[in-house]
Amino acid sequence: MFWRLDPKNLKPGQMVDGWRIVRKLGSGSYAVVYEVEKDGKRFALKVACQVDKRGDPKQTDARARREVVCLQKLGHPHIIRMWAHGRCGDPRSGFLYVVLDLVDGYTLGEWVRRTYPTVQEDVVVFLKLFDALDHMHGRGVFHRDLSLGNIMVTKAGEPVIIDFGAADYAAAEELTDAPLPPGTPRNRSPEAMRFWLENLHNPEARYSFQASDDIFALGADLYDVLTDPTPDLSKNRPSLQGAVAPASPFKATQGRVPLELSSYAMMLIHPSLDERPATAKDARSPLEDFAKCEGPEWRGTRPHPVAAQLPPEPAEGALVPIEEGQPGGVEVPIPAHPSAVQGARVAALNSVRFEWGRPALVGLLALVVLGAAVAASVLHRPAPAEPPPVTRSGPGEQPVPALAEKPTSCPAQLPSSHPTQKEARPSVELPVNSPTLTNGLPNPQKASPRRVLSKVQRCALLVFTVAWVEAGCTGVQTRPDPEECPQEAVDAMEKELGWIGGEQPGIIVDVTKRKPKPVTRQDKLAVFNDGPVTGELVEDEGNAPKGTRLEGHLWTTGDRIYGRYRRAFLPGGRTVPICVELISGGDLGLDKQEGSKPGAAVGSTLVASLVVRRWH
Incomplete structure (x- = not known):
């Protein structure tokens, strides 16, 4: 019987109300997630149970019930879908569970690292995510933990927001036992961090989470996707709220991210609440224009070319940068939440098997790479420098690009301003029938991966990539080992x-x-x-x-x-x-x-x- 089993360690083959356990996917502070099968179909089953001793065990059921209510309010193609929920075992002492979609794909960070998306593909993914956030806020639901790990991208390129374990809705019971609700520190808004610093020693203080906090969190994800080639692995990213402002995506990628998109991303994480979009619908609007942009700088350029994602070779004696911590040097333990779904994680590169001549081939490729690299270094032209900051007369005003001699490939001029927090109504009252965007992402362009690379450089990059794969790089397994x-x-x-x-x-x-x-x-x-x-x-x-x-x-x-x-x-x-x-x-x-x-x-x-x- 289920109540005699340990919900934290269910074994393959065991049954939970007709759902057969296939394997354990992961666990967090308040739940464990399993892959399950029923009638030949796979799902994710999330079991509410106390895992982290730092939490309050009496709140486990309440958190699970709140997650169910939030999911029942939502119905969007880019939000995880709930199929069933219930309590297994004794009606009083059994465990609550939720059955969800099993998403076959990658976390958002893995998607960047494995698929090398183009600028336009990044835009389309976040356009759909902000559309989902608009739908969510329109129904009074806040996710409160929109981190890179809580967003999946299917193998068809469709984003899905998952894990509503920290979510909240209007009139919900207060469960937070700390100044801030559970969440990811990097994705906290400046307002939340200021409140946290001001109330470190006030156990009764409770931060009032707003729609702007979710918008900032998604903006932080966009910044990381545009500036970091391995966002799910990086441990030394610059603080978004440190004394020194983070480098813009335009500067961080040496101009591979268009200036307009770079300015938009920096607006989403602006320190001032008045400078950021007031609603998810306002934040989505510029992305609709960006998605229509043509030209190689949008559809043929990748913020992170393949070479930027190869395993780095650290210089001997090189210093390792240290990530800035929480303001004030004190970090409050914040419970993590399990991903409700973890799809199969497949290497993005397809290795080629050769039955003979492998050592000779790799050696030949290495020589070709060396020659191509020398030629590339001679022909290399540096990327354009980022223009100096432009003073804005309004919160949404677009900066004047320094690259004015290169005409934009966008079909029309982008909006010059957007409603800000000061201009918008204090409450989020969005239309229920918010339009959704469900078209799949276009296939990655096979054209020039970055506009500043010459043909020789691209050839060297391709040859080196093949040589690296053929040499046996880790993480690309095409068949099991004997x-x-x-x-x-x-x-x-x-x-x-x-x-x-x-x-x-x-x-x-x-x-x-x-x-x-x-x-x-x-x-x-x-x-x-x-x-x-x-x-x-x-x-x-x-x-x-x-x-x-x-x-x-x-x-x-x-x-x-x-x-x-x-x-x-x-x-x-x-x-x-x-x-x-x-x-x-x-x-x-x-x-x-x-x-x-x-x-x-x-x-x-x-x-x-x-x-x-x-x-x-």
């Missing part, structure tokens, strides 16, 4: 299942790809992604009956589709360790079919597999 099958799995297969090494059971690769009619060998193909997978036996195999579920993992970024299954779920809920690999035509792995793309491989849904004593 290893011994655990002895317990060998014993279980032989003694309990009656499987002998070398047998070839027929399996459905992924039951979530099953078609409405029975699967046959002749006509079924599906698109597979890297990550966990649930297969199924198509006929009795030893002591395992037809329909037995097999849990495993797929690798799809190489030249073939590789799969390993490590657990079998027998009737009655019993789990047995196994070692089974996918094979096709006697070769390890499956053939990729026409239409395969990196991270989205097309292959047969029903194939043979191989029982092994050692993973090949």
Whole structure:
């Protein structure tokens, strides 16, 4: 029974009100998140339980109930969707849970690091995020923790705001037991930080969170996306509220971020509340104009070219900068909240396998890179310097670009001003039928990745990238490594299942790809992604009956589709360790079919597999 289980450590195969646990995704201060399966479909199940001892255990249920209410108020394509909620076990002592979409993609920070988005792609993603924020505020809901980790981007390029564990709504019960609500320090607004400093020693003080706080947080995310090539990994980013103002995106990227977008990003994180947009709708308006801009500086330029995201080679004896802490040098522990969804995380580069000549090829590529780099250094032209600050007569006035000799590629002049906090009404009263933008992001442009690179430089960058991948860079795994099958799995297969090494059971690769009619060998193909997978036996195999579920993992970024299954779920809920690999035509792995793309491989849904004593 569920109440006899530890909700913090549910095991694969255990059931929660009909939802079968597949794996644990993560945990935070007030909840644990699992991937679950029901009727062949995958979801995220968030269980409310006290994880961090710093919190108040009596508030766990209340926080979960508040999250449910917030999600019930919302319905937007770029906000996580709730499918079910309930209490499992005893009505009084059981645990509350929420069932959510399982987003297949990356956190916003990972998306930047792995996909190298263009300027225009960044604009479109934040246009959709501000549209979602407009929808949220229009229904009286504040997220209160819009950090890089609480925004996902699907593999189709669609952003999704997740994790409403810290969210609040009008007339909600006060649960905060500190001056500030739970959240991410870097995304705190200047007003919140000033309140925090002024009330460090006042246990009764409570900050009144406003729509402007969410807007600032999303603006901080935009700044980090535009200025940091590895925002989910960086530990030494400059403070957004230090004594020295952070460098603008235009300056930080040596002009790769257009001046208009750079000025807009700096406006969103301006220290003065009066200089920032009053509502999410106002903040969204300039992005609508930016999204229409044409030209290579928008659609062909990447704020962070591939070279900027390669593992750095620190100089010997170089000093490591230290990130500025909280104002005043004191940091209050702020609970983190678990991500409600964690999709499969696939490497953005697709490694090329060569069966022979690898050392010679890498050496040749290295020589080519060296020659190209020398030529590039001779032909390099520095990026334009950022123009001096322009005094604004109004909070929304656009600065005059110093690059006036280069005409803008935007179809029309951007708005010259926007309502500010002083001009807007104090309450957020936005239309309920806020328009939504659901078009997918355009494919990354294959044109020049940055306008200041010559052809020789681009060639050197491409060759170096291929050489780096071919040399075996970490994080790009196209197939699993050989290893011994655990002895317990060998014993279980032989003694309990009656499987002998070398047998070839027929399996459905992924039951979530099953078609409405029975699967046959002749006509079924599906698109597979890297990550966990649930297969199924198509006929009795030893002591395992037809329909037995097999849990495993797929690798799809190489030249073939590789799969390993490590657990079998027998009737009655019993789990047995196994070692089974996918094979096709006697070769390890499956053939990729026409239409395969990196991270989205097309292959047969029903194939043979191989029982092994050692993973090949």
